[in-house]
Amino acid sequence: MRKTLKVDLKLKNKLDEKIYNFFTIISEVALKLKMKAYAVGGMVRDLIMDIPIKDIDIVIEGNAIEFAKEFSTIVGGKLIAHNEFKTASVIINGEKIDFATARQEYYDEISSGLPHVEESSLKLDLYRRDFTINTLAISLNENFGELIDYFGGVKDIKDKKIRILHNLSFIEDPTRVFRALRFAEKFNFLLGQQTEKLMKNALELGVLNTVSKNRLFLEFSLVLKEEKVVEILKKINDYKIFKYLHKEFYIxxxxxxxxxxxxxxxxxxxxxxxxxxxxxxxxxxxxxxxxxxxxxxxxxxxxxxxxxxxxxxxxxxxxxxxxxxxxxxxxxxxxxxxxxxxxxxxxxxxxxxxxxxxxxxxxxxxxxIKPLVSGKDLITLGFKPSAIFGKILNDCFEKQIEGEFTSKQEAIDYIKNKYLN
Ligand code: ATP
The missing domain is CATH 1.20.58 (Methane Monooxygenase Hydroxylase; Chain G, domain 1)
Known part of the structure; x- marks a missing residue:
């Protein structure tokens, strides 16, 4: 059963008019192509928290590339498709909207190891995500604007908690350790008790050493891009996370x-x-x-x-x-x-x-500082274009930077004296 909340997100008021219009077009495309479309992830979280939204991510139950193609034709945007990932981006006047095909395969590693019965592609897609606060979705279908909350994301936003979705989350993807502390500091949230315990266990198991260097750097660079970079690094220090990467790594x-x-x-x-x-x-x-x-x-x-x-x-x-x-x-x-x-x-x-x-x-x-004299001025002074041009212009510019002359006339006089006599 899909858990939808009749939370009035005031989409029309909260969203930029342009984005709201894109959403209505996405809704029409969904109807036409008989697919389902949802706005998901950080955007929904930020909307609920009343903070400015950045990226727009749309999950499609159906073929996201076909969907994005149709959407880009209507809005006159540029389509960039990534066939291997079944994703596409549409760029319209500098605005980027990402479309992803809902991921469907999913095994519950904690319980039986058997595949879950598919409830909906969206739910399975959201279950793969890092924290409950990032699993919210907004329907862009018949029930346009309805908030979908399968994993208690709204409650965790209210409680200011960062919670993983299942016990093996940090083992499955150790970079979530950085993500957890980044989100916690960024929003002034705390790690859930169980989440914190599982994070520490995973670290003790040395999971960070299993991550590819590129992924590690990508996630770490997200930390470095945050306004609260110092606070996040201090948190990472407090949890002694760096020492799992190198024994002398402590800021x-x-x-x-x-x-x-x-x-x-x-x-x-x-x-x-x-x-x-x-x-x-x-x-x-x-x-x-x-x-x-x-x-x-x-x-x-x-x-x-x-x-x-x-x-x-x-x-x-x-x-x-x-x-x-x-x-x-x-x-x-x-x-x-x-x-x-x-x-x-x-x-x-x-x-x-x-x-x-x-x-x-x-x-x-x-x-x-822009040069006072140009090649054209040298031609006016009667110089024939040649290698000397560079020498004179450089010499002149150097003197100008040193403050030896402040007007073009002074520079021209200097050239006349030095090079025309
Ligand atoms: P921010 O506003 O800081 O960019 P965001 O939630 O948009 O936050 P991104 O790193 O851009 O963060 O990720 C987009 C979405 O992709 C997240 O909301 C999350 O659901 C999912 N995601 C990203 N990285 C992971 C991960 N390592 N594991 C699971 N889900 C992830």
Missing amino acids: DENCFNLINTGKDFVKMCTFFCPIEFRIEAIYFSILKFCFRKKFNLTNILGIVDSKIEKIYSQMIQINVFLSKRRKKSEIYFFLKPMALEAQIAAFAISKSNYVKEALISYIRDLQF
Whole structure:
């Protein structure tokens, strides 16, 4: 029996009008294709908790790719299908909606080891999830807007509890250890008593060592992306979880201080350069630096892409470069090709005021300097395009960065004096 709750989610009020309209279209597609569609996961949880929703995940009882195709045709979105996973994403004006085919196979490992009688694909799909608070669904079918709660997710949200769905959950997927503490800290929830006990048992069994490095890093990087990164890492420390990965892995106060310094500097940088950057790369680099004498963090947690390793190495290079006093123009040309993440991490790990001042000056002012003189100006002055152009422009730009001239006329006069006489 499907457990639906007549909770008035006030979907129309709570959802952005655009998303609400997508949901009504999804509902029409479901009717047309004779499939069932449900909004699931974090989105429903966040809606109930009255916090802004991020991702939109739809589970389809039926073929999700066929469903997403029809939906994308109606809304004029871009379809990306992943045949091997029976999932698809539709991108509409930068908004992404993920469609997944409800997973049906499922064995109850705790009881008999025999397959459960299928109640509904949705229920089986939700049973595979990590915590009860993530198992809520909203029907987008005839009973549009009805909340489906098979596993007591609403009660756990009310009770502020993180609870797993079955006793083998942490054994089945040890990365849930990180997820449990991440959600607990993020929402200010507690682990359920049984959940906490089972988590500790699983850790004692060494389950974390059975996880592939990529998965471990992916889950750990979700921790590093959270606003409450420090609080979550402290929780992970409290449960001595890192020691199951390496006996010397424990984050000390000094390291937390560096992360906090990085966090504060991130705020300033977001203000001066409102560009997207990978916050997890900054904290990962700081952590890696803290542990460099004991072990290589990459070997322990794994890594998913080379960009993060590059950021770490740039962070080190920046600190080495700025260990000597440099001219402003040298700082400009050195930092220009470096990732902002590396600059922030370099700021965080440095104890030198000079390094910090140089980085602030680059991020706040230097990086925005635009050359006063261009190749066109040189042509106007009578130069014939040739290799000398680069030399003159560079020379001129360097002087400009050093503050030797502030107006274009001064720069042109300099060129005339030096190169035309
Ligand atoms: P957040 O808002 O922090 O991103 P989320 O719930 O959307 O939270 P995701 O990591 O994006 O978190 O996962 C999406 C959904 O996929 C979750 O709600 C959960 O149901 C499911 N999920 C993710 N990872 C696991 C896992 N390791 N085991 C079981 N279910 C998982």
